[in-house]
Amino acid sequence: MKVDKDKDEGGIINGLLGLAASYRVTLTQLFRKPLTESYPEYKRPLPARSRARIILTRDKAGGERCVACYLCSGVCPVSCISMQSAEREGGRRYAAWFRINFARCIYCGLCEEACPTLAIQLTPDFEHSCRHPLDFVAEKEDLLVDHGGKDGDYDFYHYAGVDCGEGKGTHEAELPPVDIKSNLP
Amino acid sequence: MPYLIIDNRHIQVPRGTTVIDAAERLGIMIPRFCYLKVLGAVGACRMCAVMFEAGPVKGLQMSCMVQAADGMRVSTTHPEAVAFRRQIIEWLMINHPHDCPVCDEGGHCLLQDETISGGHSRRRYTGAKRTYPDQDLGPLVQHEMNRCIQCYRCVRFYQEYAGYRDLGVMGIASRIYYGRFSDGALESPFSGNLIDICPTGVYTDRPSRFLARRWDLQRADSICLHCSLGCNTVAGAHYRAVIRQESRENVRVNGSFICDRGRYGHAYANLAERPRQSRLDGEPAGWREAAREAAARLKRIAAAAGHSAIAVLGSARNSLETQIMLRYLSHHAQWRPPRFFVNGSEARSTAAVVARLDSRLAAGLPDLEEADFLLAVGVDPVNDAPMLALAMRQAARKGAKIVVLDPRPVELPFAFDLLSAGLGDLPAALAVLVKTAVSQAGTDGCEAQEKAFLAALPGRVPDEKLQGQLGQAGGWLAASRRPAIICGSAIAGPELAGLAADLALLLQTGKTPSRLFYLLPGPNAFGAGLLQRGSRYFPSLLQDIEKGGVRALLVVENDPFFRYPDQDRLHSALGKLELLMVLDYLPSRAARAAHIFLPGATVFEAGGSFINNCGLLQYAAPVHEGGIPLAQVSGGSHPPRAHAPAPGSEKCPSAYEALLFLANELAIRPPTMDASPWSLLPEDFPGQAELLAHPYPTDGLQLLPRLSEAESLQTPVNLPTSGPAAGALTVLRVEQTFGSEELSCYAEPLRQLAGPPLALLHGADADRAGVRDGEQLCFEIGGEKVELALQVTNRMAPGQLIIPHHYALGRAACRLPAVVAQAELRGLTGQDSPDLPQAITES
Amino acid sequence: MDSTGLIILLAKLLIVLAALLTGAAYLVLVERKLLGRFQLRPGPNRVGPAGIWQPLADGIKLLLKEDTVPAGADRILFLLAPAVVAMVPLLLFAVIPLGPDLHLANRTIPLVISDLNVGLLYILALSSLSVYGVVLGGWASNSTFSLLGGLRGAAQMISYELAMGLSLVPIVMLAGSFSLVDIVAAQEGFPFLLVQPVSFVIFLISALAEAKRLPFDLPEAENELMAGYHTEYSGMRFALYFVGEYINMIVLGGLLAVFFLGGWHGPLLPGPLMLGLKIIPVPLLLIWTRATLPRLRYDQLMQFGWKVLVPVALVNIVVTGGLILWLES
């Protein structure tokens, strides 16, 4: 490969001037105030969408939003979510247990993005260091909160056409179930 | 051979190949919903549209409906085709309930895949969605009709392919509905295949409902162990429990489907009662410790009473590796040669089959599908080996004549002729039928020996009606070109197996070169048959134990108590043993009685090779590492929070592993089995050792010799022509599709489907015995009561009392005598039965 | 040498060693602080007021770290290589005159540890030795990254050593001696910087390259080679590489002062202090450069060394020689 001849645009003088200019730029930075916020002394209020400790939210009626669909555990790049899905009385699918190993979580937020029910959400609460690795393992009880978090109004079961006791055809934009014994047009 | 161009790539395909299949051969997966190769094309979904740019067909066409032809130029990526498919998928999604997160199909759903491949990602339609009521389809299949896209795959399989009518399509226009006329369990023993073929989540696996996503399963190729056909499956395990099985395509065995016994029979592997702890004289001990102690005791016994005081019992569910290890061990330790069958008749039948089957004769299930005449004798396909019935139905759909010669009221999902012959009459009836056929077709090609054999065959059966039917069927056989004889082993004895082989050979000399298909008693019965060579049968072993000649018995994955008729004798004999060592994964009675017990590993944990009824050696890969299912360790809640080793992760040794350890303790050091299991026994099986020098092909390795060396066409033939004396009933113990087979009868959903046990009796016998349909029979044997309802039917052969092996009957039912007098039947009827007047009971 | 001489020598050694090591440790802190400020950060500020105990904390941490030797490494070379890197700059400092001779109780104490008459050659020789630490460490680690780092180090050293040597020829011509004491003495009137600006620039650049600091830090180029030749080092051995680099910066300052800035000569202040004042700007300049310039490409590095520095240095020699002849004649 032919090596680029470092085209000499403007000659040595310009080059030297450029070099000097860059030294000048860095020098001026030296005399500016650092931008750093010193952490424990000052805690900056974080935006709601910043990504730290994970919670499992509830719907408006107080039910668990998570339907144990395994999408979050499937998408998690470090495989730190595990759960066991099960069926509740009435036919709702839920997580019999649900576990996040925060010692492994990289707070990428992919789980939140994958969640079809908006159940799993990352919160700005990032201060949860502890001494023992096992203390980082959070169970469902540790994760469940009693509010809806972001978009608290959404309820998966209002839109999905699956019957969990309230009968077919009763959800958002659904017709009543067809009469399968009728051959009338 | 048409030569065509698809997406600028050239391919030549056999005549009759559809364009969608031709593309698949090139690795181009054209989107589809309704098309399934085994079911054929109907063009219902319009998803497979491609552009035909040149050739005999032009324009936008369904690739599943067009056969490949010379000169075709096809584009699957033509803008018009892409736009068309995008609209189709959008329309199909209009009524979709958007419930993928709670749908078990999610993750392996064709509808999800095609929605993405079609580029449809945003719902534009704002109208209301159609909904459907769902039905309860029984314990195996969950119904969720909202997800249906009307592809007709399910009914085409259920009605056309499998031949059952209780699930169908109803309604008109946009209210098309797939289901049963009313709620109720699906009648087909193949209903689980709906789960595999439905492209969406309308039918999902009910026992594993909401348990795991497919992508989380540890999946491996496995083999079904619930009958001798050896259908191929893919087993999936999650958190140390096997939770789901799917069919795996093998065109040499099961084709694309499996039966429900195979699909749902794996529950025994997850059983809470499954023994996981090895025991030494009733006390818990580590398995190595227990095995070491066993070796010490075996040495002591051998020193005191000679090596032949030690005997070995394997089983027909052992993997081939285990069986070979057993044989090797007993050979080198100079113990008695291993036995594999508790039932002497099964042992002899299997020996006959293994001796007689060769590649001249052997047919596989696919050959049966192509036959034009099928003669099944001593077989109740749906109950003995369900997939056999499905294969026979494919032959029937192509116009084959099918005759079943059996004492049972056989029912099959297709038209056939049932010739009812008593158990004792079966060989003679078969001989008569074939003799008629050969005589009709002419004996020109026959040699002297064959002619002599033919002449020695009986020409008549006593029953006139049967004689007439046999004659007619013989005519059909004579007229057929590709006939096959299917011979069972569950009820008939070894004579039938030998005779069937002789008759098939006889037919091969004429114009109707018949093939032969045997059923065997167990998934690796063929292997057991090969390896039991030179050993005597279990009943003789029992005698030796009683006489004190045998002092130690090593039982590997077998439960002699499971079906042995004389339970008391067995119990007292085994009680005499100085050492009863049992190695098993089932909570069996033998396991409880053992002095030394080692828990075993199932096929899902240990894997193994199995030889099916056609002599095809297949390998089942281990699915997971073993250990107690997490749900059992953690009681349904989250698993214990601890660093490794997690509780319950200790594995049970595979039988092979445990035997290897035992052998080492006994200072017998077998070479490792990495290369081929047969290498352990080169002198016994030189042919096989050579065959198996290489890894098995995935679709199995045929082990049959080209020509069997066994004596054939032995004259004179001495066939019994009638059953027990008048007034006596032969008791037939028969298999049921569900609830009778040793492993699958632990599966709760299958138990539900098995229903209560029914005794069957011919109308004439019932009249003579004075019992009525629906009456409760109550036997009292050995102090235990057995109750079962009586069903009277005239579709069966008279002179038999048919009683199923049924999990609910308990062990006492094993002790039923082989023959009961009709009078005795009355006597067996419980005293407290209100239906029977006192006088009859006394007389 | 009498025993007093020996004691005096030992004292000199001790003082110089202590000064150099402390200097190096605090140079690390200064660099981190300055870099922080260049990048609008405060820099280390947690250990002690304004982070002044940071070097101590670093030292303790490094001391306590496990000393790992990678599998397949050449153990002996691997263990020895860092020592070479740390030793060489210390030895270099031995010939730098720190001030005028001291007269104490009718003894003359030269303020230099050793006045070699071939001091300049000694410096050139030793400074090329230091590349052994790099090459051997890189090779002995049995790691691709280290090996590449070591190779680059060797190539770079060979290329720039030449320019450096050539840039010093005019100094020798001017001073008429290889002894550093003589060279300093020759600058009593005016520092050579005034007559040899070109040599000064060439020496500065080559020294930068030999110190393997930005923009010439290709042997360790962290975004390509992890940490180059010392990727596999940990604990105190890694610290040796580190300390070596920082002492080297100070020594470079000393050499520049000796060759071009008149050494300890200067108004008002006593010699050693004057020398110190002249040394300090050099490490600071190097740090500033690090904050300013990006790393060169490998081919640019080679091209610059061979096609610019060497020819210019040669021309400079010829011109200087001509001028000297002309002035003398």
Ligand code: SF4
């Ligand atoms: S934030 Fe990322 S790493 Fe953490 S649980 Fe979610 S997907 Fe996994």
Ligand code: SF4
């Ligand atoms: S993606 Fe959401 S609904 Fe699904 S399992 Fe995770 S938290 Fe539950």
Ligand code: SF4
């Ligand atoms: S139920 Fe499934 S297989 Fe049957 S028509 Fe609907 S989508 Fe097709």
Ligand code: SF4
């Ligand atoms: S037919 Fe037999 S081998 Fe095949 S799946 Fe059913 S039980 Fe298993």
Ligand code: FES
């Ligand atoms: S796959 Fe061709 S129309 Fe359905």
